[in-house]
Amino acid sequence: MKPITTITNTTIPLMKDNIDTDQLIPKQFLKNILKTGYGRNLFYDWRYLGNGRLNTDFILNDPKYKNASILITGDNFGCGSSREHAVWALKDYGFEVIIAGSYSDIFYMNSTKNGLLAITLPKSQREILARISSDENITVDLPNQEVRCINYKFNFEIDPLWKHKFVNGLDDIAITMEYDKEISQYEVTIPNFN
Amino acid sequence: MSQTMFDKIWDKHVITGKVGDPQLIYVDLQLLHEVTSPQAFEGLRENSRKVRCPERNFATMDHNVPTVDIFNIKDEISRKQIETLDKNTKEFGVRLAGMGSDDQGIVHVIGPQLGLTQPGMIIVCGDSHTATHGAFGSIAFGIGTSEVEHVLATQTIWQTKPKTMGIHIHGKLPKGIFAKDIIMGIIAHEGVAFGTGYAVEYYGDTISNMSMEERMTICNMSIEGGAKMGSIQPDQTTFDYVKGRKYAPKKIDEAIEYWKQFKTDDESAFDKVIDFDVNNLAPFVSWGTNPGMSVPVDKPFPEIRNADDKKAYDYIGLQPGQTAKQIPIGYVFFGSCTNGRLSDLKIAAQILKGHHIAKGVTALVVPGSREVRIQAEKLGIDQIFKSAGCDWREPGCSACLGMNPDQVPAGVHCASTSNRNFEGRQGANARTHLASPAMVVAAAIYGHFVDIRKEVI
Numbered sequence: 176m177k178p179i180t181t182i183t184n185t186t187i188p189l190m191k192d193n194i195d196t197d198q199l200i201p202k203q204f205l206k207n208i209l210k211t212g213y214g215r216n217l218f219y220d221w222r223y224l225g226n227g228r229l230n231t232d233f234i235l236n237d238p239k240y241k242n243a244s245i246l247i248t249g250d251n252f253g254c255g256s257s258r259e260h261a262v263w264a265l266k267d268y269g270f271e272v273i274i275a276g277s278y279s280d281i282f283y284m285n286s287t288k289n290g291l292l293a294i295t296l297p298k299s300q301r302e303i304l305a306r307i308s309s310d311e312n313i314t315v316d317l318p319n320q321e322v323r324c325i326n327y328k329f330n331f332e333i334d335p336l337w338k339h340k341f342v343n344g345l346d347d348i349a350i351t352m353e354y355d356k357e358i359s360q361y362e363v364t365i366p367n368f369n
Numbered sequence: 370m371s372q373t374m375f376d377k378i379w380d381k382h383v384i385t386g387k388v389g390d391p392q393l394i395y396v397d398l399q400l401l402h403e404v405t406s407p408q409a410f411e412g413l414r415e416n417s418r419k420v421r422c423p424e425r426n427f428a429t430m431d432h433n434v435p436t437v438d439i440f441n442i443k444d445e446i447s448r449k450q451i452e453t454l455d456k457n458t459k460e461f462g463v464r465l466a467g468m469g470s471d472d473q474g475i476v477h478v479i480g481p482q483l484g485l486t487q488p489g490m491i492i493v494c495g496d497s498h499t500a501t502h503g504a505f506g507s508i509a510f511g512i513g514t515s516e517v518e519h520v521l522a523t524q525t526i527w528q529t530k531p532k533t534m535g536i537h538i539h540g541k542l543p544k545g546i547f548a549k550d551i552i553m554g555i556i557a558h559e560g561v562a563f564g565t566g567y568a569v570e571y572y573g574d575t576i577s578n579m580s581m582e583e584r585m586t587i588c589n590m591s592i593e594g595g596a597k598m599g600s601i602q603p604d605q606t607t608f609d610y611v612k613g614r615k616y617a618p619k620k621i622d623e624a625i626e627y628w629k630q631f632k633t634d635d636e637s638a639f640d641k642v643i644d645f646d647v648n649n650l651a652p653f654v655s656w657g658t659n660p661g662m663s664v665p666v667d668k669p670f671p672e673i674r675n676a677d678d679k680k681a682y683d684y685i686g687l688q689p690g691q692t693a694k695q696i697p698i699g700y701v702f703f704g705s706c707t708n709g710r711l712s713d714l715k716i717a718a719q720i721l722k723g724h725h726i727a728k729g730v731t732a733l734v735v736p737g738s739r740e741v742r743i744q745a746e747k748l749g750i751d752q753i754f755k756s757a758g759c760d761w762r763e764p765g766c767s768a769c770l771g772m773n774p775d776q777v778p779a780g781v782h783c784a785s786t787s788n789r790n791f792e793g794r795q796g797a798n799a800r801t802h803l804a805s806p807a808m809v810v811a812a813a814i815y816g817h818f819v820d821i822r823k824e825v826i
Contacts, residue, residue, distance in 0.1 A: 206446035208407035251562040257497040259513035288515035368618030
């Protein structure tokens with residue numbers, strides 16, 4: 176995983192609650208056996224019309240948001256199916272940070288495994304960020320746990336362990352392998368009824 | 370200090386870390402399927418890692434499986450996923466209930482059916498409906514593919530201990546009301562995120578009186594209320610169910626004695642308690658595009674309160690003030706890890722016997738596993754469905770999410786025993802209406818939903 180410290184880029188607002196992972200990446204795109212190539216199908220049913228043409232009413236298709244890598248959104252983001260493909264699709268599309276009111280537990284865990292920084296801010300602050308012009312950069316500063324734009328500065332919370340992982344780009348499995356002895360000791364204590 | 374069942378199971382599995390921080394916990398059983406595992410096995414290969422405990426993993430194919438001719442997979446990418454799981458399980462020595470095996474079926478149906486699912490365990494699967502296994506007094510939850518890889522490599526997982534919520538369900542279920550109505554009622558009342566950050570336990574006299582299959586239906590939909598874990602304390606019903614199954618413990622009496630410790634001391638142990646009375650519960654039907662958008666069958670659909678409601682009504686093609694009786698049903702899906710078990714098929718067959726489905730309705734019946742299908746055929750249930758005009762299929766996830774060819778056509782209203790009514794879930798622009806098996810089969814007969822308390826049962 177690539178280390179993440181400070182990200183400065185433009186934002187795109189999609190202020191809807193309960194955006195589920197079926198919307199982030201519909202089932203027909205889950206058949207791949209790779210982790211890449213999902214970006215073009217992110218929000219497929221909202222981004223494309225029935226005939227495969229772009230739905231120009233959908234904000235992701237507005238050229239002025241083309242390079243935004245920070246998504247400002249609602250509550251309970253990523254609810255529903257556990258599909259990690261939703262995180263892979265957001266990353267593959269180019270998103271680096273999600274700023275939501277809350278996340279589903281499974282989506283949040285998936286984001287921590289893939290270097291997608293999912294942070295939480297209250298609605299009043301997200302509404303300010305959602306009104307920012309499409310060409311204005313904001314900065315998400317992970318070491319200092321701050322979101323900064325021209326007129327405002329907001330603090331956010333993050334579990335220290337996830338922060339450590341993001342900042343250092345650590346691989347979970349390698350970390351866990353260091354506990355091999357403890358795991359083996361535990362395994363001896365499991366009751367066996369066979 | 371009093372403890373919940375959840376605390377007791379959790380504490381027994383902690384390898385390192387303290388409460389409040391992510392803790393490394395041991396996983397007793399991982400279930401695998403073809404959609405969320407290929408990248409996990411690939412990750413092992415890339416890093417020259419092996420599966421730490423092959424015997425604590427069990428795989429099957431369910432999401433992509435065709436239900437007409439299971440060996441004729443027309444979609445090349447679906448076939449590739451299925452072949453990949455076959456190859457991966459062979460290479461890494463993981464048990465597989467493969468294509469055509471008598472043990473094959475939806476992963477959350479076969480786990481309990483084979484006796485793999487047992488009380489006191491921590492169980493994971495790359496699927497959000499893993500909470501189903503919580504019905505046995507285990508901690509069971511859905512995980513992402515990176516976590517699947519982590520469990521394969523280490524048989525452990527990093528998790529922050531969630532808060533606990535007790536849902537006290539009490540009263541006598543009225544005639545025509547089922548487990549599905551209880552969980553849909555709870556979600557309609559509490560919302561689709563009330564359980565986020567919590568491990569839920571369902572308890573009370575209503576739960577104690579339920580069969581294991583009913584309990585599984587309740588736990589299965591925990592995630593639809595935001596809770597990735599939903600459990601029920603094990604009791605004699607649980608022990609009787611597990612006993613004698615293929616992978617059940619051989620020293621079953623000793624195992625049962627051990628399992629008896631997993632119970633909540635008292636309500637004060639929960640961080641939060643919700644009370645749910647079922648005495649006056651009505652059959653629920655979903656009108657919108659998330660499982661919280663549901664109403665009792667005799668109540669009108671709500672006014673438009675926000676942009677999400679507006680978007681849902683636009684998608685589903687209904688109006689506020691209408692009732693479920695006015696939904697013109699064109700498609701019926703009977704199956705899924707929520708309601709694709711033998712008892713669900715029995716209830717539906719009882720109602721369907723002697724009737725025919727309405728003109729213009731397509732009805733798909735997809736048993737949750739091959740064993741369910743075999744048992745149903747022994748009882749003649751397949752004949753009841755077939756002579757009523759339904760399509761009797763091979764087991765799998767099927768039209769619950771339409772990864773195989775079973776999809777609901779655009780614009781068509783589908784009465785479904787499944788768990789999610791999200792936009793496009795059952796097919797592009799398909800309109801899903803969730804309800805109990807009895808309500809769904811009655812809708813098939815009438816061509817619209819009816820109040821089964823008055824018109825059928």
